[in-house]
Structures are given as C-alpha cells and as structure tokens.
Amino acid sequence: MTDVARLAGVSHQTVSRVLNDHPNVKEQTRMRVRAAIAELNYRPNRAARALVTGRSQLIGVVARNSTLYGPASMLTEFEQAAADAGFAVSVGSVRELDRSSIASVVDRHLDQRVAGLVVIANTASATEALAEIPGDMPVVFIDGDPASGRPVVTVDQVAGARAATRHLLDFGHKTVWHVSGPTDWFDSAGRIQGWRQTLEEAGAEVPPLLSADWSAAEGYRAGQMLARMPEVTAIFCANDHLALGILRALHERGRRVPHDVSVVGFDDVPEAAYFIPPLTTVRQAFGDVARAALTLLLGQMRDEPDSPDHIVVPPQLVVRQSVGRPS
Amino acid sequence: MTDVARLAGVSHQTVSRVLNDHPNVKEQTRMRVRAAIAELNYRPNRAARALVTGRSQLIGVVARNSTLYGPASMLTEFEQAAADAGFAVSVGSVRELDRSSIASVVDRHLDQRVAGLVVIANTASATEALAEIPGDMPVVFIDGDPASGRPVVTVDQVAGARAATRHLLDFGHKTVWHVSGPTDWFDSAGRIQGWRQTLEEAGAEVPPLLSADWSAAEGYRAGQMLARMPEVTAIFCANDHLALGILRALHERGRRVPHDVSVVGFDDVPEAAYFIPPLTTVRQAFGDVARAALTLLLGQMRDEPDSPDHIVVPPQLVVRQSVGRPS
C-alpha cells in the first residue's frame, strides 16, 4: 500500500480512501491512485482490514452436515450469490443442530471475525441456539422460526403442501395420506399443516400421520405399511427421496402408480423426472432463497432499518405422471 | 490479550507463547495463563495473527458449483475434518473449471490469506489452471491429475470399474456395455479404462462406448437406445443417477432388471438401495479421501517433505439386486 502511495505521489491514507470510495477525493488523484494500483497489481490485505475494522469480508454459514438436496443446494447457491457481492463464504457444518454444536461453530466463525452469519436453521432446536449469537452480529435465518425476532427467509411450505394435496383431491381421491419428515423440522411442520388444512377445508377425513426422516430407507418402510392398506389411494410425501422408497414398496406389492396409488413428492430433485413413474412434486426455488438471504444480510450489515424481516418464497407444483384418478 | 496478561501477572508475550505452545515457559506460569484465559473467556483474534504471520487458519476449497453427490459429499466431509483440526473452510465454487474462473476464485482465496488450498479438480482443464497458484502455497488436488506434480488424492476409479465389470462377467454375460460420464473428467476416464481392460483381459468384445453427463436425464436417453438392442444384457453406468435413468428406460420398454438386463452403478448414493430394483453399485469412501487430503495439506503447511504425493483410496463393490444371469 505504501508503494502504491509513493507511486501515485499521495499518502497511504488517500489510497485507503480510494479503495473505500470515500467522497472527498479529487477525481484526478483518484485516477492516479487507480493507475498505480493496477500497475503494481496491488491487492489489499484483508487480514489487516479485518483487524482494524473488526469485520472481515467473510460470511459464515452454519448448516447441518448433510448431502440432503435442499441444504446442499442452498449452500452452493448462497456461495455463488455471496461471491458476486464480493464476499467469501466460510462453512461450518454441524452434525446436529443442538445448542452446543451451534455454539461451537458460531464461536469459530466469530474467531474469524465474520461480517455476518447465515444459519440454515430448519429445526426448533436451532432457534434456541440463537442466544449464542451476539445481538449486534448481522444474522439471517434460512428456514427458521419467523417468531425468532431475527430476519428469516423461508419457502412457503404450507402453500406447497396445499398445492400438492389439492392436486390429489382434484383427481377425485377421497383423502390423501401424508408421510412427513422429522417433526422437529419447520419444513415438516409446514407441510403437515398445509396438508391437514386442505383436507379439512375439503371435508375429507384426515388419516393418521406417518413420519420418517428424509431418507429413501424410511420412505420404503412407510411404503410397506401403506402398500398393504387397500384404502390408500393417494400419498403426499414430504420429499422426493421418501417418495422413491414408497414407489419401490408399492411396486414390490404390485400396486401400480398411478393406476392404483397416486404419489406426490417435494423438492424436485433432478432425478425425480426419472423415477418409475416420473414423480409429480413441488419445486423450491433455492436460488431465490439464497439471494434473498444475502440481500437481507447485506441490509443489516449496512444498518438499513427498512428491510423486511421475513421473506417468503413461493414453491411451484411440477406435474408429471405419478398422479391419476382412483380406480 | 493484555487483560489476560495482567490477570496472570505476566507480559502479553508470555500469553502468546502459551497460546502457541512454545517450549520455554515454566509449567506453573503456563497454568496461571491458562486459568486467566479461561476466566476472561478470552479468544485470540485470528485477523491479528493472520496479519503478522501472513497465514490464516483458513483453508480454501475450489470446487465446481454443483449438487452432484460426489463433490457435495467431499465438501462436507472435508469441512468436518478441517474443523476437527482447528481450521475453517472457505468455499469458492465456480461454474466451470476453466482457467479464468479458477484464477478468480484462487485470487479471492489469496486475498483472504488462506493457509492452504484444496482443489477438487476432476477435469483436465483444472490441472492447467494450476499455474495460477503460487508455488509456495500448500495445495492438494482431489481427483486431479497424478502427473501434475502436486499432491493428489484420488479414488481408484480403475479398480472400481474393474470390480463392477468383473462382477457382471462373472454372472455369465458375454460382454458389458458402458455409459460413461463426461469424458473430460478423470473419474470418467478411469472408469472407462477399468471397464475396457477387464473386457479385454476376459477376451470379451468391447462394445461402443456411450457417454453422457452425470444426469438421470442423459441416462434415460442412453437407456432408450440400449433398451431396443436385444443383445444388450449388462450395463455398467458411470454413476447411480445415470443408472436411474437407464432403469426407467428399460422399464418403459418392458425389459426387466435383472432378469433381462443387469445394471451396475457407481457412487452408492443413499437412494440407490431403493431404486427398482435395488442397485448394485460401487461405493467411494469420500470421508477417507477428505481426511487424506487434509493430512497431505497439513504436511505441506508444516514443511514435512516425507509425505507421499499421491494417495489412492480403494472403492468397494456393493452388491444388491440389479445383477443376474443373462436369460
């Protein structure tokens, strides 16, 4: 930096001002400094800047360690958005979203003097751990509890579930069964709620809820149960992998999809179009979620008080061939 | 830090020495300092340390922006391993592994003064971009070109493909068809090589190669082709998603798996056990790869010259029900 200053014939402070787009620099000197920077191929030292400002150009993400499609997509989409805005992203994954794990990851991020935090907080336990985050640290929750008092970006799970359930009822099914994800996830809760509401509004019986984790394995187990119940003609699964397991269980028991049983998934993983049969499902716009989260975060970092504190991204029903009329 | 020093009745330098495990500190004072650190809940400022040492506790990862199972797993596994070793991980994803994209991501990481870089370099184009990385920066490639001169960790793709092909031949198939991934990926190349070698050694005819990207969509396309060729009785797919598409194409054309056609995949994604039928596939130990990469990287960072420059992790055949005897 000193070299740049010398080459441009100004003080290092003026160089700093140019770097930070301060208003009070004459256009002419600004250009001289820019030229010197380019000439020397100078790049500012972020560590020094972080030291003096107490803030780095780094955004910390706290996520559960998983290759689940949703969280993984969210992460890469967010990284992309952040990079475009000139931020690096440091991931801190955690096996369980319990309070102590989150605390330790947050601490690691605080060590790095991150400028802000994004927490993919899809269970209630994560919301509790919010207390570990200092109040003046910019934070955005993705999939978190809207009542937490911090900005949250979510996909409208209720609307997605309503669309899925409605779609099945429209085909003439008397009622719709639901295999949910883990009940402590907000995603699951929203989907259950949307499903139940829609049935009740339609005056349909609400069958007992089956719940599982998000895996094909548990979908298969639930499917084995459902496959032997002749009255089951329509199933709404909380994600596509569960649906995959269910499709296989139905297949093994000779129940054809969609002829005997209709199935709807959630997520629209890239493979869903190639299940047997191609799966009707609900697509979540992870890219939109990630960009919204970044926008909120940048807003907080710049102390703009007018930014909204809850953005809801609508999902979209993708119709394929796993739904038909009851026989 | 000054507060800690005062509380412990020593100088800040002694505190620094305790923090860095310098030898010449009396056990007694070391304990006093530790106590003071705990009491004040003190945490060192990484930015300051990075500034003076020129190195952060941050490892940069360069990866292609994707939710492909392999790369995504690798990333989370690596993050976990790095966290255990006290390092944070900054991801820089890139749409294409071309030279200029890699250069810009590497630059961003250099800005952050990362202590080392991991490049998930699964195509040859990534190897070229190696020139962008300064020679004194510790680097490990994952899935890269062993001839690059930098340390590399790979899964033994050739061995995996051999096991898969061998498995099919052992069931009595005359030959085995192969649907490969993009041919510029090292993974693809290794799998093709292993497949071809095994056929040649067995004296079997080597059928023409079909290649695709990694998606179920292209697997389906290839499957439509293969399904209408009665002589095709055994297919080795370069990954599980391709296999999924192929299974569906076969199903649509009424060719039963494994009765008419046998199929083997690669990766062992969690869903593979719930395909119709459950997929025989080859599992890659991503966790081992990630840990090996970290070990190599730490070795370089500590200037240990005796570390190996190429670690190969063996894959493992997982037998399920998608393979049978030709009819």
Next chain:
DNA sequence: ATGCCTGGTGTTATCGATAACATTCCCGGT
C-alpha cells in the same frame, strides 16, 4: 479585510497478535 466553513489531503494512533532482541536469573564448571 476578516473569519468561517468545507473539500481535499497528510499525520499519527490504533487494532491484536507474533518476531526479534534484551534482560534477568540460576546453574554448573574452572
């Protein structure tokens, strides 16, 4: 003409750690 404000710039202090050198103390050898 005087004084005040303000746009443009330079000077110095500061962030929180480590590096390099200085100092003290104690021990053992001659």
Next chain:
DNA sequence: ACCGGGAATGTTATCGATAACACCAGGCAT
C-alpha cells in the same frame, strides 16, 4: 569467586490497513 550459557520472561518493533484528527487552501458571508 567468577564467568558462560541457557531457560524464562519482558520490551519494542512490526504486519497493513482504517479512524481520528490536523492542516491548508479557497470561496463566501459579513
């Protein structure tokens, strides 16, 4: 008793940036 040497500790400089303040010129109101 003296001196050399190493272990334990303290002092000061340093990394590379920004913050805070000081300064200087010129324009404008009085």
